[in-house]
Each structure stands twice: as structure tokens, then as C-alpha cells.
Amino acid sequence: MWSAESIRFGAFLAPYHPLDADPVLQLRRDIDLMQHLDHLGFDEAWMGEHHSTGAEIVPAPDVFIAAAAERTERIRFGTGVMSLPYHHPLITVDRITQLDLQTRGRLIFGTGPGKIPLDAHMMGINPSDQRRRQGEALEAILALLRGEVVDMETDWFTLRDARAQLPTYHPGGIETVTASTISPNGSVLAGTHGLSLLSLAASSPSGFDALDRNWDVYEKVAAEHGHHADRSTWRVVNPMFLAETRADAERAVARRVGSMAAYVNRQTGQNPAWADTPAGIIDQWRNDTLGEFGQAIIGTPEDAIAQVERLIEKTGGFGTFLILHVDMANWEDTKRSYELFASEVVPHFRKRNVGREASLQFAEDNRDYLIGGLVGAITKAHTDYYGQPTAVGGAQA
DSSP, X not given: OOOGGGOEEEEEEEEEOOTTSOHHHHHHHHHHHHHHHXXXXXXXXXXXXXXXXXXXXXXXXXXXXXXXXXXXSSOEEEETTEEGGGSOHHHHHHXXXXXXXXXXXXXXXXXXXXXXXXXXXXXXXXXXXXXXXXXXXXXXXXXXXXXXOEEEEOSSOEEEEXXXXXXXXXXXXXEEEEEEOSSTHHHHHHHHHTXXXXXTTTTSHHHHHHHHHHHHHHHHHHHHTTOOOOGGGOEEEEEEEEOSSHHHHHHHHHTXXXXXXXXXXXXXXXOOGGGGSHHHHHHHHHHSOOGGGOSOEEEOHHHHHHHHHXXXXXXXXXXXXXXXXXXXXXXXHHHHHHHHIIXXXXXXXXXXXXXXXXXXXXHHHTHHHHHHXXXXXXXXXXXXXXXXXXXXXXXXX
């Protein structure tokens, strides 16, 4: 039975960075963030794969994860996501199994067809072929991960007597995840192969509307192929930035939020009036969508709690909530945002303070009896020692 207390929490990085800062420092900050998330007790951190357009600067998530894993202790890492049409399946399996062993089983293998049109263009890949290629690659990869010898030929890769020479760290294999946005394609692919589902567009208006429909597709297709659709393996993504007040959150992101609006609008050739000021961008992002980023929470822990509850109500429950991380504030404010989430949002859903609240409530409900008992005990101790009563709590007892 699904319960909100079982929800895990993490961060999803593309990663998005402004074009006017040093990528060396940006990469270091992303690794620092992994350590910070691990220290705060977050469950997962995901790193994407992109090759163009400037803002998303990690082309090799496995290389990044290898470095971050050496600086952390318990957090799990996901490739978010590895674009399967860009790689030969055997090479993908070899790199993933090596990383799984290096992290001692802390790896989640997130997969997708590739997102940025310029990436595919530079490699001479027709965008209309990407989802087909993803399915073909996934078929081969899953067989190799199961330890099978694979012979397979397509119009873009060949496998002859192919096998993975490295095992997975856990006997049950590596959790493999398929990305889903608005169309049911990801749900069909995940259901067919019995994989976990990652809803990247959960916070955009159209993506939010599709959440329950895509889960129904996933559940139906999984059952048709003999798999169980498990809500605990479903992940949803939503951008968030938190501070003590909404005004503090707006102040923290104001200087750099324009770079993210420019990233979206320059690719689409748009020049909307709302993009002229930080306040206009924040308002647009909060109330509608900012391109691929969806709808953002730029506010307080209370705002974050309300949004997670809204997603729970829409979906019927999921396993992991991932904060879409956008580099739009200074390092101290960024750390504070995650600290607020960890200290106030996470315990709300995991009900970690139920016992503490109950204890204080009992003390409040029985204060006359409890305080009376305390006064009596103090009075008795004083009388026993001095032979006379003393003033306790402002009155003679």
C-alpha cells in the first residue's frame, strides 16, 4: 500500500548553468552540491547528458558520477538521462557496469532518446529516428545486463557474440529507468520492459495533465507484458528554489534568472514582454511555464509542501520527488534552499515529528496535573529539608 511517508527526495541536474560564468567553477559547484545533498540526507541525485546549446554542460554523466561518488557516502546517483541513440549499446553497458561497481551499487541507469535537437543534428541523426533507436538500444542493453550473449543488427549498430564481461554490483541488476514527458512513449517503453518511470515534465501544465494518463498507460502495458507497475519506482520532477520568505527567494534568483529565460527564448525565437524583467520571468515561471523547465516553486517550504501534495493528489502517489536544479542563485543561497527543503519539507511527509508533537500535546493537555505534581514534589523536598514550605512559581506552596 502506497504511503506518503515512503517518498524519497532528491535533485535532478541537467545541469542548467548561465553562459556568463566559468564552466570550471560550475562543474566544481555541481560536485560540491552532491556532497551537500549527501550531508543533508537526500536519497538521489541525477545528472544529465547534453552536447550543445551552452547551458547544459555535462556530456558524460558517468564521468561526473564517478567523481561525485568518491566524495559522498550514501546518496544514489542516476544518469539523468543517458541518450541511448548516441552510443553503441555494448559500450553503454560496459561503462554503466563499471560505474555500478565503482559506486558499489549506488547507480540508477536512467535512459532516454535524447532531447536537444542540435545534439542529434551534429551527429547526423534524424530526430524522427531517436525513439526507435532508443527502443532498439534498450532491447540490446537489457539483454546484455542480464548476462545474455547478444547477436543483433540494426541500421545503426551491430552486435556479434556480444556479452558484458563485468557483473552488476547487486545480483538483481541495476535499476533501469525510462524518461517520460507528455506523450505516452516513455510509459509504453517502460511498461514493456518492466522498467521504472521518470516523469520529467511533471510540473508543466501539459505534463501535469498527462501524469495520471501516462501512469495508466504504464500500468496497462506492464500488465500485458507480465510486469508489476510499482509506484515506489516512479519519479516526478519539479523545479524549486526555497528561502525563508517569497521575497527572499525572489531576491536570491533575481540576478541570474534571466539567463534561463534567454536559454529558452533564444532557441524558440521568442521575445515575450515578461522576459524583460526578473519579476516578469519569476511571475511567468511560477504561474505558467518557462519552456522545458515547467512551473516552478520560488518561495517557501510551505509552498513546496503544497506542490508536492498537489502532485500526490494528481498521481495517486509516487516513489521519489526530484527537485529540478537550476543554477540561478549564489552558492550560499543555493545551499540554504536545500537545507530548508531537508529540514522542513522532508520531515512533513515522512512524519518524523509525530512523536514529538504528541509529547508536547500531552504535556499541554495535562499541564495542571503535571505542573501540580512538580510543584508538590518541590514543596515536599523543601519541607523535608528545611521543615517549612517555600514559594514555588510565584506563590507559597
